Structures are given as C-alpha cells and as structure tokens.
Amino acid sequence: MKKLITNVALYQDHSIKEGKNIAFTDDRITDFPDHPDRTAYDEIIDGNRMLAMPGFVNTHNHIAMTVFRSYADDMQLMDWLMQKIWPAEAKLDSDIVYAHTMLGIAEMIRCGTTSFADMYFFMNDVARAVETSGIRAALCRGVTGITPNAQEALAESKEFYHTWHKKADGRITVMLGPHAPYTCPPDYLRQVVDLAHELGAEIHIHLSETKGEVQDIKEQYHKSPIALADELGILDCGCLAAHCVWVDEDDLNIMARKHVRVAHNPGSNFKLAGGIAPLGEMLKKGITVGLGTDGASSNNNLDIVEEMHLAALVHKANTLDPLVIPAETALQLLTEGGAKCLGYTDVGKLEKGYKADITLIDREGLHWYPKHNTMSLFAYSANSFDVDTVIVDGKTLLRHKAFTTIDIEKVKAEAERTKEKLFSQLD
Amino acid sequence: MKKLITNVALYQDHSIKEGKNIAFTDDRITDFPDHPDRTAYDEIIDGNRMLAMPGFVNTHNHIAMTVFRSYADDMQLMDWLMQKIWPAEAKLDSDIVYAHTMLGIAEMIRCGTTSFADMYFFMNDVARAVETSGIRAALCRGVTGITPNAQEALAESKEFYHTWHKKADGRITVMLGPHAPYTCPPDYLRQVVDLAHELGAEIHIHLSETKGEVQDIKEQYHKSPIALADELGILDCGCLAAHCVWVDEDDLNIMARKHVRVAHNPGSNFKLAGGIAPLGEMLKKGITVGLGTDGASSNNNLDIVEEMHLAALVHKANTLDPLVIPAETALQLLTEGGAKCLGYTDVGKLEKGYKADITLIDREGLHWYPKHNTMSLFAYSANSFDVDTVIVDGKTLLRHKAFTTIDIEKVKAEAERTKEKLFSQLD
Numbered sequence: 001m002k003k004l005i006t007n008v009a010l011y012q013d014h015s016i017k018e019g020k021n022i023a024f025t026d027d028r029i030t031d032f033p034d035h036p037d038r039t040a041y042d043e044i045i046d047g048n049r050m051l052a053m054p055g056f057v058n059t060h061n062h063i064a065m066t067v068f069r070s071y072a073d074d075m076q077l078m079d080w081l082m083q084k085i086w087p088a089e090a091k092l093d094s095d096i097v098y099a100h101t102m103l104g105i106a107e108m109i110r111c112g113t114t115s116f117a118d119m120y121f122f123m124n125d126v127a128r129a130v131e132t133s134g135i136r137a138a139l140c141r142g143v144t145g146i147t148p149n150a151q152e153a154l155a156e157s158k159e160f161y162h163t164w165h166k167k168a169d170g171r172i173t174v175m176l177g178p179h180a181p182y183t184c185p186p187d188y189l190r191q192v193v194d195l196a197h198e199l200g201a202e203i204h205i206h207l208s209e210t211k212g213e214v215q216d217i218k219e220q221y222h223k224s225p226i227a228l229a230d231e232l233g234i235l236d237c238g239c240l241a242a243h244c245v246w247v248d249e250d251d252l253n254i255m256a257r258k259h260v261r262v263a264h265n266p267g268s269n270f271k272l273a274g275g276i277a278p279l280g281e282m283l284k285k286g287i288t289v290g291l292g293t294d295g296a297s298s299n300n301n302l303d304i305v306e307e308m309h310l311a312a313l314v315h316k317a318n319t320l321d322p323l324v325i326p327a328e329t330a331l332q333l334l335t336e337g338g339a340k341c342l343g344y345t346d347v348g349k350l351e352k353g354y355k356a357d358i359t360l361i362d363r364e365g366l367h368w369y370p371k372h373n374t375m376s377l378f379a380y381s382a383n384s385f386d387v388d389t390v391i392v393d394g395k396t397l398l399r400h401k402a403f404t405t406i407d408i409e410k411v412k413a414e415a416e417r418t419k420e421k422l423f424s425q426l427d
Numbered sequence: 428m429k430k431l432i433t434n435v436a437l438y439q440d441h442s443i444k445e446g447k448n449i450a451f452t453d454d455r456i457t458d459f460p461d462h463p464d465r466t467a468y469d470e471i472i473d474g475n476r477m478l479a480m481p482g483f484v485n486t487h488n489h490i491a492m493t494v495f496r497s498y499a500d501d502m503q504l505m506d507w508l509m510q511k512i513w514p515a516e517a518k519l520d521s522d523i524v525y526a527h528t529m530l531g532i533a534e535m536i537r538c539g540t541t542s543f544a545d546m547y548f549f550m551n552d553v554a555r556a557v558e559t560s561g562i563r564a565a566l567c568r569g570v571t572g573i574t575p576n577a578q579e580a581l582a583e584s585k586e587f588y589h590t591w592h593k594k595a596d597g598r599i600t601v602m603l604g605p606h607a608p609y610t611c612p613p614d615y616l617r618q619v620v621d622l623a624h625e626l627g628a629e630i631h632i633h634l635s636e637t638k639g640e641v642q643d644i645k646e647q648y649h650k651s652p653i654a655l656a657d658e659l660g661i662l663d664c665g666c667l668a669a670h671c672v673w674v675d676e677d678d679l680n681i682m683a684r685k686h687v688r689v690a691h692n693p694g695s696n697f698k699l700a701g702g703i704a705p706l707g708e709m710l711k712k713g714i715t716v717g718l719g720t721d722g723a724s725s726n727n728n729l730d731i732v733e734e735m736h737l738a739a740l741v742h743k744a745n746t747l748d749p750l751v752i753p754a755e756t757a758l759q760l761l762t763e764g765g766a767k768c769l770g771y772t773d774v775g776k777l778e779k780g781y782k783a784d785i786t787l788i789d790r791e792g793l794h795w796y797p798k799h800n801t802m803s804l805f806a807y808s809a810n811s812f813d814v815d816t817v818i819v820d821g822k823t824l825l826r827h828k829a830f831t832t833i834d835i836e837k838v839k840a841e842a843e844r845t846k847e848k849l850f851s852q853l854d
Contacts, residue, residue, distance in 0.1 A: 066796070070803035074753040100797075107793040211747070270740035271807065273749035300807035301794040309733070313697035314741055320638070322700035326501040366534040367728040369493070369839050370527075370846035376497035380698065380727035385812035412796050419797035 008047025024356035055114025055357035057338025060263035060292030063104035068297035097122035112359040112387035140177030145188025202238035209243035226251035266310035268294030290338030305384035327379035360389035435474025451783035482541025482784035484765025487690035487719030490531035495724035524549035539786040539814035567604030572615025629665035636670035653678040693737035695721030717765030732811035754806035787816035
C-alpha cells in the first residue's frame with residue numbers, strides 16, 4: 001500500500017517546515033516529494049493545518065495498572081504498595097490484564113503514542129493486545145528475586161522472549177525486566193544478565209527512583225544502585241533504566257559511559273513524591289532520555305503530551321534556568337529520545353527508510369493562536385486532545401480522533417467488568 | 428428563567444455525590460431537589476455522566492498577552508522582557524487588545540473557567556470583551572510608578588473603576604493594579620493605597636515572583652516585598668498577590684495576618700524559571716490560595732486544569748511529601764480558593780444562594796476508566812478537553828463544547844489579523 005500525507009507541517013532535522021508531503025509504502029517512509037503524483041498512491045491523507053510528528057514514545061509503563069487508576073491516591077509510597085497495590089495485584093488474572101491493557105493502549109493512541117515500553121505480568125495477554133491494536137511495544141515480564149516464583153518468572157521471561165520477540169510484524173520486541181536492585185538480590189541479577197546474554201535481550205529495570213531506595217542499597221552494598229547494576233553487568237546488556245531520580249555525578253558518568261537509556265517519568269515521580277530527576281544534567285552528559293508515564297495508578301493518566309509539558313516546565317523552575325529544557329529538547333525527548341530508549345534504530349524520526357510511525361496534530365485549537373512559532377506552541381501550549389491521526393507501521397490506528405482497530409465502548413465496558421471482578425475479591 | 432441540571436455528580440461539601448439535581452433561577456442557585464417537577468423549569472440540562480463543579484477561577488492573567496503566545500520562548504527573563512515583550516507592548520492598541528482578550532476568554536471558557544482576574548492596559552476593551560462574552564472578571568488597569576504616564580495611569584484606573592465596577596450585570600468588578608514594588612516606588616504605592624481607600628477598591632499586585640526581585644528590594648528597602656507592601660498599607664485594602672514564590676516564614680506570617688490572597692501560577696513560575704512557591708506552607712498557615720495561568724506568553728496556554736495538575740503534582744516532589752496537596756485541596760484551589768482570591772462571597776461553591784457559575788465535566792473519556800474515585804480522577808487524570816458545559820451567572824456559554832456567545836472562527840481570524848498588524852510595526 002502506497003500512502004501520502006499531503007500539505008503538512010513536518011518536524012524534521014530539529015525544525016518544522018510547512019507545506020510538506022510524506023510518502024510511505026507499507027510500513028516505511030519512502031520519500032518527501034515536493035510535487036507528488038497523487039494518482040500513484042492508494043490513499044491520500046490530508047495533512048492541511050496539521051503538524052506531522054514522529055509518533056510519540058512512552059518509555060516506561062505497567063500498562064494494566066490502569067485497573068488501579070484512582071483506586072489509591074494521596075498515600076505514603078509504602079502504605080500505597082503494601083496496603084493497596086500488592087494485595088490487589090495478587091488477584092490479577094489474564095482476563096483483567098488483557099482488558100486493562102487494551103484500555104491503556106487505547107488511551108495512549110488517543111494521546112499520539114505509537115510505541116511504549118511495558119513491564120508487568122501476564123505478558124502474553126499484553127502482547128495479544130499489542131498485536132490486536134496495532135501499536136508498537138518493547139515488552140518485558142517483570143521479575144523479582146525475593147518472591148517464591150523468582151525462578152519460574154525467569155523461565156517465563158525466556159519463553160515470552162521466544163514466543164513474541166520480533167513478532168506482530170516486528171512491532172513487538174522483548175526485553176528482560178528485573179524489577180529493581182532492592183527486589184532483585186545480586187545473584188538473581190547475575191542470572192538475569194546471563195539470560196540476557198544467552199538470548200541477546202536488552203534489560204528494562206527501575207533504578208534510583210526514591211531517596212530511601214538509594215540509601216538502603218548504599219547501606220547494604222556500599223555503592224549506589226547505578227554502580228551496583230554496573231558491577232553486576234546489567235548496564236552492559238543495553239539497559240533502559242526507569243526514573244534515575246537520585247543519581248549523583250559518579251552515577252551520571254557511569255550512565256553516560258555505559259550508554260544507559262533513561263525513562264524519565266515526571267508525572268509519576270511527582271505524584272509519588274519521589275523527587276525531581278536531574279534531567280538537564282543527564283542531557284549535558286549526552287545520556288539518552290525519553291519520557292514515560294509509568295502506570296496509571298501513579299500518574300494518573302497515560303498522557304505523554306502532559307509528560308512533555310511537565311519535563312519542559314518543571315526543570316526550568318527546579319534549576320532556575322529557563323533554558324535547561326528548551327522546546328526543541330522537549331520534542332526530542334518525546335520522539336527520537338524515546339525511540340532510542342526502546343532500542344529502535346528505525347523509529348523516532350521522519351526520515352526515508354524509517355518506520356511510518358506518524359502522529360498528526362490538529363493546530364486549529366484556540367491555544368494554537370496566534371501563530372508565531374509552531375515548535376513552541378507544540379511544546380508549551382498543545383494538549384493531547386489536539387492529536388488527530390495516529391499511524392503505526394504505516395497503518396492508521398486513529399483518524400480524526402476515531403479508532404480504527406479498537407472498539408472503544410467495548411474496551412470501557414470490559415475495563416469496568418474486570419475491575420468489578422478484581423475488587424469483588426478484595427472487599 | 429428557571430433551569431435544572433439533572434442527574435449529575437455534584438461536588439459539594441468537599442465530596443462528590445452521584446445522581447443530584449441543581450436548580451437555578453436567573454443568576455442564582457436555588458435548590459438541589461431530589462424529585463424535581465421537570466415541568467416547572469424553562470430549560471433542562473442533562474447532566475448524566477457529568478461532574479458538576481463550581482466554575483473554575485483563573486486568579487492571575489494579562490489576558491491580551493495571548494498576542495505574544497509563542498512569540499518569545501526559551502529566553503532569560505530580562506532578555507525576554509526588554510528585547511521582546513516591552514517593545515511589542517508599546518505597540519498595542521485597543522483593537523489588538525480586544526481581539527486577543529476575546530481569544531483568551533474563549534480559551535478560558537473552553538477550559539471550564541467562569542471567572543478570572545486580569546491586570547493589563549486598554550482595560551475598557553477588556554471589559555467590553557467580558558461584557559460580550561458573558562464571563563465574570565475582576566479587572567484592573569496595570570500601573571507602574573517608573574513610567575512617564577504614572578499619574579495618567581492612576582487617573583485612568585479611577586475612571587475605569589467608576590465606569591465598570593459592578594457593571595455587566597455585576598459580572599465585572601474593578602480593582603487597582605500596581606504592578607509590583609520594583610516598578611512602583613513607595614510614594615506611588617501610597618498614592619495607590621489612598622485611591623483604594625477613596626474608592627473602596629481592592630488591590631491586585633505582583634509580589635516576590637523571582638529571587639532577584641526579592642534580593643533587590645531587600646537591598647534597597649531593607650525588607651522583603653511582602654513586608655514593604657505591608658508597611659505601605661497595600662495589604663490592608665484586600666490584596667490579591669500574584670506569585671509569592673520567594674516568601675519566608677516572616678512573610679507567610681504577615682500574609683496570614685493580613686488575609687493576603689495568593690494567585691499561585693505554577694505554569695508561569697516554572698516556564699520563566701522563577702521557582703516553586705511554598706504552596707503547602709501557605710495552606711498550613713491558612714492563607715487563601717487560588718490558581719492562575721498568568722499571561723499566555725509565559726505559560727503558554729490559559730488551561731487552568733493543567734495548572735491544577737501542576738499544583739497537585741509538583742509540590743509533592745518538591746517537598747517529598749505525597750500528602751502535601753491531596754486531590755481535594757487541588758479542587759478547592761481551582762474553585763472556592765480562587766473565588767475568594769477575587770473577593771467574591773457568592774461564587775466558588777455550589778450552594779443555595781450562590782451564583783450559578785457551573786462547569787460540567789464529561790466523565791466518558793478513556794482516562795476516566797475504570798471508575799474508583801471521581802475526585803481523584805478529576806484531580807489527577809482529567810484534561811481541560813473534558814469540559815462539556817460552562818454556565819456563568821445562570822447563562823450557558825458553552826454547551827457540548829460549542830460556544831453560545833462567541834464566534835470562534837471570527838475570534839481566530841481577528842487574533843491573526845491583529846497579530847499581523849502589531850508585528851508588522853516591529854519587523
């Protein structure tokens with residue numbers, strides 16, 4: 001299928017050019033023709049008044065935690081986990097995870113997201129939802145070394161890799177998901193590293209999310225979580241590290257040297273009172289960073305455009321430097337930075353040969369007037385509801401805000417049904 | 428006109444009750460009948476699946492600065508003001524201010540805002556736009572003591588008060604608007620206080636926005652901006668103080684004692700790298716606080732729901748206390764707190780005898796599922812695009828997202844036309 005997006009504002013090479021055309025064949029961008037022969041295409045997508053961005057990337061999620069959205073807020077972190085989340089997670093099943101993964105995927109697509117990284121349980125169901133919906137994802141089975149099923153979870157991870165890696169037309173890749181150094185003792189992390197080398201799999205892990213976690217790890221191992229992960233070989237496998245809020249100069253140097261990719265999750269870090277990550281310092285060191293929402297239970301939405309606003313705004317105040325995250329950097333975090341975080345080499349830019357993962361933004365909202373600077377308007381004024389069209393792997397998943405692959409009323413009904421099923425067991 | 432909103436979730440007395448009805452006659456709420464006689468009403472507004480909130484209040488704005496939205500971003504504050512904003516403001520006229528005030532009012536209504544505080548120039552044009560659009564506003568002519576027109580601006584303020592105070596069916600109130608202690612020397616501020624007493628007018632002022640400003644004032648006057656304003660009598664007139672980012676314990680005690688009302692503007696404070704105000708400390712002292720966007724040139728939108736998210740999230744991270752601004756507090760800041768900031772005694776709550784300023788929120792978006800806790804969902808997950816209906820003074824200004832008093836295409840065209848006119852003089 002040859003398709004053409006016409007007369008669109010194109011974000012490319014760090015700037016936005018008006019009146020461009022984007023041609024793609026099947027899943028890949030082929031050209032940006034100045035004078036396209038419209039008869040040569042199977043489908044013409046009118047991009048008039050739209051901004052074409054590389055599809056947004058959500059670099060850290062536990063997507064089925066949508067089932068816990070607004071279930072437990074305004075609590076201390078450990079109360080929240082121990083009294084609310086962990087007991088409820090113990091009741092999850094395949095049905096609940098599938099329904100709430102579909103809910104989360106639909107919400108992410110609605111917000112312009114074309115790929116995401118996920119770490120959770122019942123990952124075959126998550127993979128099925130990715131396959132069905134048409135989105136792209138880097139998935140891992142979350143594992144911990146301190147639970148009775150630690151070895152079983154590793155075996156499941158291996159099986160999940162063999163079943164789903166590069167499947168769904170290549171839209172699914174599989175990583176390994178050791179939860180964190182405070183839930184995975186060194187011997188267990190070494191097992192994960194061995195498995196990663198055996199499979200050629202990359203690793204997605206939580207590192208240095210809270211001050212308390214870093215203090216505990218330092219007491220126990222006399223080094224930071226970053227240094228510990230480095231020592232154990234975690235950082236040599238291709239590592240996506242979520243959070244990295246409490247990292248010092250030494251940590252940042254290790255992260256830069258080992259090409260650690262950081263999932264920066266401002267909404268979740270703020271809501272859980274984890275802190276404010278040194279994003280400006282990371283970028284100065286040349287560290288790759290993308291944006292993530294984390295699960296909906298600690299955010300409480302999966303709106304990656306809101307994460308971009310948070311990242312663009314809050315670090316300015318925290319460093320008292322209005323230039324620390326300029327508009328262009330915010331756009332890079334949302335797109336190319338995120339794609340690199342997930343290990344993609346042909347996603348995250350609108351270039352010839354890249355995957356046709358494209359988000360079209362409607363620029364007709366009141367908050368897009370008057371028109372001085374499109375990049376600034378997108379970084380600072382836009383809203384996820386401006387997303388009009390979402391294309392993944394060349395296939396349109398959202399057009400004029402309507403879903404093409406997902407029955408939204410069914411998704412909402414299933415989310416409610418399975419939520420009721422889960423919580424009826426807890427009351 | 429007797430109107431009834433039926434079967435709505437009602438935010439009242441710090442909680443949300445499902446299946447309620449709201450009756451209002453003309454501009455005031457009359458009742459919450461359990462079994463209303465539908466034939467007794469001139470209009471029935473279906474509130475099914477909606478959340479009824481007191482209309483949102485935007486407590487600090489320079490609304491016509493929408494003309495500078497995305498004109499100058501990612502700059503140091505003084506470069507931004509001196510190289511970009513001030514030279515452009517010198518070219519403003521009545522036509523430009525009216526057009527961009529209409530744009531800003533439309534955007535605010537779209538975001539659920541029913542009243543706002545404004546400080547700017549060409550205030551007769553701002554008042555005309557308020558009158559036409561149907562929104563409620565507390566307006567002031569911004570004045571500075573260091574410009575050649577200082578006395579003329581005071582005279583204009585007086586005339587503006589006499590012309591517009593309590594006009595537009597009482598929807599407009601007028602305050603005095605001394606810009607800030609660093610632009611208004613003590614003698615000038617004393618003149619403002621004298622005029623405030625003469626008129627019985629309240630005062631809207633910027634106080635302690637940046638660290639540099641506080642340092643300068645302390646060097647010059649050997650006291651903080653808050654202490655200086657107190658000494659000069661500013662705080663005795665009923666004072667709405669914008670920002671208050673750099674306030675210490677002594678300042679907070681003065682503010683509490685003098686019943687200073689604070690316009691908290693997280694988006695603007697963050698974007699300009701002003702800092703993070705001690706919101707939790709203010710609330711602990713019992714200080715009245717509302718939320719504001721500030722002008723669109725430093726935000727860059729007028730989305731008060733986004734300000735609520737910023738306030739609910741960022742202070743948790745900044746204080747490492749997940750309970751500092753719980754969901755209910757966020758809702759109070761957005762509504763009742765804001766209304767008190769503007770000096771209203773019958774706006775900001777859905778109670779018998781209060782003004783019928785009501786915002787209805789659609790709860791059918793994906794990010795509102797599953798349904799555990801409506802207050803949490805609104806505080807942490809909602810988006811301004813969930814706003815369905817906006818009623819001010821009993822009159823519907825927005826219904827199912829469509830404007831009833833504003834021609835949106837004309838507003839956008841006028842915004843572009845007048846922007847071009849302004850900037851053609853600057854090129």
